[in-house]
Amino acid sequence: MTGLEKTATILAAVGAINWALFSFDWNLIEKVLGPESMIGNIIYWLIGLSGLWLLVKVFK
Structure with a gap:
């Protein structure tokens, strides 16, 4: 996992926790x-951009 992927994952997790x-x-x-x-x-x-980027990576 690259640094960008780790950062995007952490930001997406923070966003999910914030929504909860x-x-x-x-x-x-x-x-x-x-x-x-x-x-x-x-x-x-x-x-938001992290979530979109991770979503694109899932469907590649």
């Missing part, structure tokens, strides 16, 4: 970085 916590009305990213922060938005984009 969001169902309890608790947002991990906002708690750590603050609401509507620029870094938070970048993290959300990276999580």
